[in-house]
Amino acid sequence: MIKVLFVCLGNICRSPLAEALFSHKICHKGYREQVFADSCGTSDYHIGELPDERAMNCARRNGIEMDHRGRQLHRTDFRNFDYLIAMDQSNLENIMQLSQKVGIPAKNLHLMREFQLAPEFLEVPDPYYGGEDGFQKVFEILDEALDGFIGELEKNHRLNGIS
Numbered sequence: 001m002i003k004v005l006f007v008c009l010g011n012i013c014r015s016p017l018a019e020a021l022f023s024h025k026i027c028h029k030g031y032r033e034q035v036f037a038d039s040c041g042t043s044d045y046h047i048g049e050l051p052d053e054r055a056m057n058c059a060r061r062n063g064i065e066m067d068h069r070g071r072q073l074h075r076t077d078f079r080n081f082d083y084l085i086a087m088d089q090s091n092l093e094n095i096m097q098l099s100q101k102v103g104i105p106a107k108n109l110h111l112m113r114e115f116q117l118a119p120e121f122l123e124v125p126d127p128y129y130g131g132e133d134g135f136q137k138v139f140e141i142l143d144e145a146l147d148g149f150i151g152e153l154e155k156n157h158r159l160n161g162i163s
Contacts, residue, residue: 002034003035003037005039006039009090022146031161034159042095052128052135
C-alpha cells in the first residue's frame with residue numbers, strides 16, 4: 001500500500017482539503033485498496049479539531065466529503081508514509097527540521113504544486129485569513145496538482161484500478 005501524507009500548518013484548511021480530494025479521486029479510479037491518504041499540520045494549533053467550516057463548505061460544494069480531525073506531524077509519520085506533500089515552503093522546511101531532529105529521513109518529500117502542469121507559484125496559498133473565494137481557489141489548485149500527483153503514482157507504481 002502506498003501511503004501519502006499531506007502537510008500544512010494547522011491541518012484545518014489546505015491539507016485536509018487535499019486529503020479529502022485525493023481520497024475521492026483515488027476511490028473514483030479504483031485505487032482505494034492500493035493507496036491511503038492522511039493529513040497533518042506542523043503546528044499544534046488545531047489538534048482534534050474539525051477542518052475549517054469554509055474548507056468543509058468548499059469541499060461539499062464540489063461534491064467532496066471531509067472526515068478528519070486535526071493532528072500534528074509526528075516522528076512516526078516519517079516511517080509510516082511513503083510520500084510527504086507540503087503545501088508551502090515553510091512547512092517543507094519544518095518537515096525537514098523534524099526529520100533531522102528525530103534522525104529519520106523524510107521519503108519522497110515534495111511541494112504540492114510541483115505536480116501542477118505550469119504552476120504560477122510553488123506554494124498553495126493559505127486561505128485561512130480570507131473569504132470563501134480563497135478556499136475555492138485552493139480547491140482548484142489542489143484539483144490540478146493532485147491529478148499530476150496521481151499521474152506520477154500511476155507511472156511509478158503499478159496501480160490497478162478501473163479506467
